[in-house]
Structure formats: structure tokens, C-alpha cells
Amino acid sequence: MSDSILKVENLGKKYYLRHQQSGRYTALRDVLAGSVRSFGRRLLPGNSPAPKLRREEFWALKDVSFEVNRGEAIGIIGRNGAGKSTLLKVLSRITKPTTGRVAIKGRVASLLEVGTGFHPELTGRENIYLNGAILGMTRADIRRKFDEIVDFAEVEKFLDTPVKRYSSGMYVRLAFAVAAHLEPEILVVDEVLAVGDAAFQKKCLGKMSDVSSQEGRTVLFVSHNMPAVQQLCLKGIVLEQGQVRFNGNIDEAISLYTQQTLTTISKVNLLDRHDRTGEQNLRFSAITLCDGKGNLLQQAVTGQDLRLRFHYISSRELNRASVNIAFNVYNSQGQLLTNLNSRDVNNMEMAVGKKGYFECIWPHFNLRAGTYTCNLFCEVNNVIEDWIQSAFQINVEDGDFYNSGSLIDRTQGDFLVEYTWKAEVWNLVN
Amino acid sequence: MQTSQKELILEANHLDRQYWVDLWRYRELLYFLAWRDILVRYKQTVIGIAWALLRPLATMLVFTVVFGNLARLPSGGVPYPILVFSGLLPWQFFASALSETSSSLIDNANLISKVYFPRLIVPISSVIVSFIDFAISGVILVGLMIWFGFVPGLQILTLPLFILLTFAAALGAGLWLSALNVKYRDFRYVVPFIVQLGLYISPVGFSSQIVTDGWRLLYSLNPMVGVIDGFRWAILGGEAYIYWPGFLVSIGLVLVIFVSGLWYFRRTEESFADII
Numbered sequence: 001m002s003d004s005i006l007k008v009e010n011l012g013k014k015y016y017l018r019h020q021q022s023g024r025y026t027a028l029r030d031v032l033a034g035s036v037r038s039f040g041r042r043l044l045p046g047n048s049p050a051p052k053l054r055r056e057e058f059w060a061l062k063d064v065s066f067e068v069n070r071g072e073a074i075g076i077i078g079r080n081g082a083g084k085s086t087l088l089k090v091l092s093r094i095t096k097p098t099t100g101r102v103a104i105k106g107r108v109a110s111l112l113e114v115g116t117g118f119h120p121e122l123t124g125r126e127n128i129y130l131n132g133a134i135l136g137m138t139r140a141d142i143r144r145k146f147d148e149i150v151d152f153a154e155v156e157k158f159l160d161t162p163v164k165r166y167s168s169g170m171y172v173r174l175a176f177a178v179a180a181h182l183e184p185e186i187l188v189v190d191e192v193l194a195v196g197d198a199a200f201q202k203k204c205l206g207k208m209s210d211v212s213s214q215e216g217r218t219v220l221f222v223s224h225n226m227p228a229v230q231q232l233c234l235k236g237i238v239l240e241q242g243q244v245r246f247n248g249n250i251d252e253a254i255s256l257y258t259q260q261t262l263t264t265i266s267k268v269n270l271l272d273r274h275d276r277t278g279e280q281n282l283r284f285s286a287i288t289l290c291d292g293k294g295n296l297l298q299q300a301v302t303g304q305d306l307r308l309r310f311h312y313i314s315s316r317e318l319n320r321a322s323v324n325i326a327f328n329v330y331n332s333q334g335q336l337l338t339n340l341n342s343r344d345v346n347n348m349e350m351a352v353g354k355k356g357y358f359e360c361i362w363p364h365f366n367l368r369a370g371t372y373t374c375n376l377f378c379e380v381n382n383v384i385e386d387w388i389q390s391a392f393q394i395n396v397e398d399g400d401f402y403n404s405g406s407l408i409d410r411t412q413g414d415f416l417v418e419y420t421w422k423a424e425v426w427n428l429v430n
Numbered sequence: 431m432q433t434s435q436k437e438l439i440l441e442a443n444h445l446d447r448q449y450w451v452d453l454w455r456y457r458e459l460l461y462f463l464a465w466r467d468i469l470v471r472y473k474q475t476v477i478g479i480a481w482a483l484l485r486p487l488a489t490m491l492v493f494t495v496v497f498g499n500l501a502r503l504p505s506g507g508v509p510y511p512i513l514v515f516s517g518l519l520p521w522q523f524f525a526s527a528l529s530e531t532s533s534s535l536i537d538n539a540n541l542i543s544k545v546y547f548p549r550l551i552v553p554i555s556s557v558i559v560s561f562i563d564f565a566i567s568g569v570i571l572v573g574l575m576i577w578f579g580f581v582p583g584l585q586i587l588t589l590p591l592f593i594l595l596t597f598a599a600a601l602g603a604g605l606w607l608s609a610l611n612v613k614y615r616d617f618r619y620v621v622p623f624i625v626q627l628g629l630y631i632s633p634v635g636f637s638s639q640i641v642t643d644g645w646r647l648l649y650s651l652n653p654m655v656g657v658i659d660g661f662r663w664a665i666l667g668g669e670a671y672i673y674w675p676g677f678l679v680s681i682g683l684v685l686v687i688f689v690s691g692l693w694y695f696r697r698t699e700e701s702f703a704d705i706i
Contacts (some may be wrong), residue, residue: 015704093440093546094703102440119466121473126466133462134545276671384471 005105005218006068006091006186012099013061013086013242034076058274061180062242064100070185073212073219075229075250075266077257078239080389081275084222085190088112091220092188106185110134115175120164124155124174131178145181152207153177164247173200178205182429186218187211201228208232218380226254271313273388282352282385284376287392292363301399301417306365310376312358312386324379325358327373327391331414337372338422350379366416368408369398445532449696453548463538463555467530468562474640482566490515490570496669503636505534507575508666509578515571516665517634517658518565520596524624524654526596527560531604532621536613539706549699557601571665582668592660602688603694611694612698612706633658637674653687656680 024204059081059364068074076084089095092110093104119133128149132142139182142149150156153173155166163171189208223229229236229250236253238246246256269287289297292305300306310325326341340360342348350358358378376391377384398407401416408416438448472478497503498510505513534556535542535549542549573584586701611617633641634656642648649655657675663672 089703090440094543096442096700097440098442100441103436104440110545113540119468119470122466126469130466131461133459134547136456136459136547233606266701271627335630 003066003070005070006296007103008064008067008091008100010060010100011064011090011097011102012059012088013083013090013095014098015058017056018057019389034089054379059242061090061097064242064244065241066237066244066247068186068218068220070218071212071216072235073209073221073233073403075233075236076114076222076239077224077226077229078245079275080277081092081241081273082239083242085112086241086242088188088190088220088222091186096242104186107136108186108188109179109184111135111176111179111190112188114172114179118163118171118175121162124159125167127174128178131175135179135182137182141183147164149174149177149181152180152203169200174202176204180204180211183215184217184345186220190222190263191224198215205232213259226257230254238384270388270391273391275387276388278378278384278386281316282312282378282380284310284312284378284386284391285375286311288357289394299395299397300365300367301397302368303399303401303403304363304365306362307362308362310359310360310378311355312378313355313368314352315354316352317354318352318380320349321352321380322348322382323352323358324348325360326379327360327379328375328377329367329394330374332371334373337367337414341377356418364418365396365399366401366418367394367396368416369396369413370412370414371395372414435463441540449548453550456551459547460551460555460558461576463551464558464562464627467555471559476564479566482563486515486518486567487570497635503640506637506639506666509580512571512578512580513572513637513662514635515574516662517573517632518662519567519581520658521590521629521632522567523560523564523596524593524600525628527557527600528561528604528624529609529621530556531601532607533615534610535536535608535702535706536618537616542693542706543703545688549702550695553601553604553695555565557597557604560600569659585664585667587646589661589664592664594656595660595681596657596687597683602684602691605691606687609695609698609702613700614661622695624648628652629655633662646673647679649695650676650679651683653680653683657684668696 001276029369049160064083064087076087088110089112090097092108092112094110094112115131117131119130124132128146129139129142129424131231132145133139133296137227139140152160152178153170155170155174158166160168163174166174169263187208206226208219208221211217212232212332219232219234221229232251235247236250237244237249237251238257246253270287271283276283287336288309288311290307290309291297292307294307308327324341325345326339326343328338331337342358372394373390374392374394375387375389377387401409439584472481475481477484493514494511497514498505505611531553538552541547574580606620607617631652638646638649640658649676650673657680659672659677659680
């Protein structure tokens, strides 16, 4: 008999994407107006054209099958929008699958967010009980584990302080501590280690590996932090557009994922990307690279004046808006080099049309040869409109940055800066 | 530690037989949510829980002056403050429970989209919170009875029954409104309207006996009429007799609202996390 604790068969989850509607929720008015319209259409056949479909089907998960044995730690990796969070939501019973079947033996506890249900007005002590109950512990369980939780979180001095006065580090520590002491058969953890300092992240990872290897519990772990996944899990599942791309050894899974993120970035039309967040009244459609005179470029050359144009479509026109557009630049090792945005340089007042572009002028471009990956973000009047991870890449060829007539033949570092040298001499006097 | 576990199946259209078992298992969450709401409610207030006494007391005074002293409506020999208060108690319970439950799911949206538990817990705990307020303001009624030297008859023993009825009315309507509110936020604006209007069309400030017999049955289509009449009868006894046909209509309506509310809630519950 196999020791399978979780079995997922042909799992699918369908969502409807609504277009042309501003709110997240339906207003009764729209439903009523819609039904009156369709009633009228039935009365007068052939009078008006068939209604345009406003809803678009979107399969967040499709035909997902896998099996997990007791005591295994599985890493689930994939790009944003690949379906990881949806999968965890189905497994933790928050939402129902559209097709397929999941069989679970034992209790599932999910930690999809740190501090779900914490109330800022309540004290640390009160929140431990409340949060424990929300995550499915009984009062007796919590009382038994209380000291351990407090100990792990290192907050004993502040137990009777409302958590709204906690530092964010203390808050996260306490929240993780409660969840880590749940003792379910299956622990489902989503990207929660992104918060907290390095020491605490290490402590959390240690705790999770204890949970799986020593207590024999099953852990499903979602993260973009590859070293953490590698450290904790032996097996990995790579999701791509809602489907299982790979299921097996964690090292192979990670290398596949790394390749996958590199190959798809620049090819995909930005409007086809579903892995974006924000209100989406404004959506980025394309990014073009130009030289100082506005001629289109395929790649950038170190030292030239560069213009990055971020083309968008927008459902609103605003003559004067406060626009914070920002992009991060990562090198090929995934290290963040810098962030360029319109807020820091006080360039936020901009007009927004139905279509248009924002242009970032980067004079005397100082990145060295290589491929740089960028996240793109835009906030209009303090509302996040569009946010795409790994939205585009800039390919850079070395150029004559210092006007010295030759290229630099060393590859030390990713960027160059402008500088000069001079000498001061101290004359020795007897 | 390991208990032998039954296999849990998640499937589309799979009837969740576990639901009621889960509801029982999560009963402590019910307690904790109610406890949280009560704790939070009076944090950073000076007089704290006294607010639960002050509000009904002030309403009672105004109603007594307006309906009893100015309009001189009949009270059937009962001190007017007691008449008002015996109607005000169930009404305030109903009204506050209704407003709390109807927004309860939205207020706990982050819980619903991040953690699993039987969603029924949320509205039920809201009703419980209002019930606590109700119990506290019940003290005023006892005080009034002592003040006026009013001794209730044996029928007071039926009071828990009518409290249960108020509970069912509030929860039933609350289940409908909370579930509808998740999808159609319009109902946010409907609830204050119901509560405001309901105060006038329910026999709170006056006895329902002032409604002439021809209209009595129609009047009872407001389910709170039966609830408040029953409540009043349990406290005041023979002085407030029950008009049976109307009473039964009201009770029937309460049950219909409760059962249908439960049905609608259970039917839509699965999609809450997707649309909230």
C-alpha cells in the first residue's frame, strides 16, 4: 500500500474575467439592466445584434494531477499567474475545483498570508488565541502550545501590548509562530518568508524542515525564493499556465523554472500576460527602446542616451494625474541593481490618454553588457494600476562609455559610473 | 498524535456531508470571533460597556414621552416605560443583529479569502454579539420592573422561546443579506433603510392593539410584529393579549425566512472566496 496522503486528479479551476467593468463586484443595477436588455431582445427578435460576450473564461488550473506521500516536502514553483496560489486555495478548501478531484487524508492547515485575522487592537496574547482558532486549533491546543509560541516569536515582554504597537518584525514573528505550531497532517505555506529579516527567515525555514523531517508531516511550499525551496524540499512541481510542466527532483525543477522565466519574457505580448496585479484601468501593452533621437533599437549600447517607452492602454483619460511609474533592474544572477521611478525625481504629474506611452530618459546609459530583467509598476493617483514581474528584458552591448576610444576589457561589475581622478601631493618639509 | 482520518474529497458538485461536522468542530471559532468583536467594540472608549445600557435607555425615554405622554396612546394599564421597553428589547436585538450580520462577511473578507472554515460561523457570531448587548440591556428591564413594582406572571417562563424566535428572525434575514452583500454591494444601502423604517412599522413605541382588527392580519406580515407581540406577552401577561391569526402568520414568516436564508447561504457559500 502506498503512503499517499494527498492525491490530485485532473484538477481544474475556471474563473471568469470580466471586461469593461470598473468594480470588483457586481452592482445589482448591472444585473437588472442586463436582464431587461435581454428580455427586450427576446421580444423584438432580430432587432439588435447578439450581445457581445463580456465574460472571458480563464483556466487558472487545468488537468493538474499529482500525488504526495506522507512526510514529503514539496516545492511548488512557477511564475506569477502560473496557478500556484489557486492550487493552494483549492487544497486548503477555500475555493472549490471546477473539474477533477482531490483526496486528502488528514487535516490541512494553510498559511497563505502571515497574520490572517490578526486584529490590531487586540494584545499579543489575545491574538494568539484568536489566530489559533482561525487556523483551526482548539483552545486546549493553544493553551498547551502557548509558551512554545511565545518563545519562538520572542515577544514575551509585549504579550499584553496591542499588536498595532508592534514593530513589523515582531508582528510577523508572532504570526508565523502561531501557524508553525499547528500540527496538521498537511501544512500548506505560500510565500510568507518574503517578510521578516534574514535571521528570522532562517528560523522559519528551520522550523518548517523540522515539521517535515522530524515530525513526519507533509509540507507544500510555494516560494520564489529558490535557495529556500532547495533547502527545504526534495521534490518540486513546476506549474506553467495552470498546468504541471514538471514533477520530480527539486534541482531539476528549479533549473527548468529558471530557464522558463528567461525564455518567455521578451517574446510574449504584454497584453497577453495574465500574471499581473493592480486595478487594470491602465495596462501596459508594449515596451520599446529608443536612442536619444527616438530611433527604435533592438538592444542598448553602454554610453548612449537611452529612452525607454512604456506603452499603455487606459480606460480613462486624465488631463492631470499623479503617476508613479517604476521599474526595477535585475542582473542575470537575479540581484536587484536599481529602481527607477517618477516619484524620486518629482516627475509625477502626467497626462493619461486612452493610449500613449510614458518615457523614461536615461542619459549616458551605464549598464554593461548583459541581459537585464525588469519588473514594471504603475500607480495612478495612489492606486496601483498595473504591476508585472519580469515584464521585459534589456539586452546591452558594451559601448564607449568614457569616450576613450576603446571598450573596457574587464568584466568586473554590472555598471559604470562617471568619475574623474586627481592627485594631491604633500611636500615633505624638514 | 496521529489520529486515523477519514478521507476528505474535494470535487465540483460534491455534496459536502462534512459541513455540519466541521461546523461543530469549529464551534470554538464561533466563540473567538464573538469574543473579538466584543473586546474590540469598546476598546478606547471611556464609559465602555455602559454604551450598551445608555442607548436603549435613551430611546425608551424618548418613546415614552412621545407616544405615552404626548400622543397618549393606550398602554392597557401597564407602566408605559415597561410597555416600550418590552418591545424595544427584541427590536434592538433584531436591528443590531441584522446590520452586523449583513456586513459580517465583507468585514471578514480577508479571513474568507485566506482560510477555510464553515462560513456560517461568521454571521452566527455577529448575532451572538448582538445577543450579548441584548442581555445587558435586559438589566434595564429588570430595573424598570423593580422601580414600578411590576411582577410578571408565569408566562415569563416562555420568554426563552421568544428570544429564540428573535434569534431566528435576525439570523434568517442576516443570512440572506450577508450572502447577497458579497455579490451585490447594493444591499449595504438597503439594510439601514430596513432598520430605520422597521422601527416605525413595528409595534415598538406602542402596543399593536392600536391597529384595528381589519388591518391586523396585514400588519402581521411584518414578521417582527409577531415576535414583539409574543415577547411583550411573555413579560406583561394578560394585559397584552396575542392576536393569534396574525401571530401565526408572523411566526410562519420567520421560519420561512430562516430556512430559506440558510438554504441560500449554503448554496452560495462556496463562491464567496472567489467573488468577495
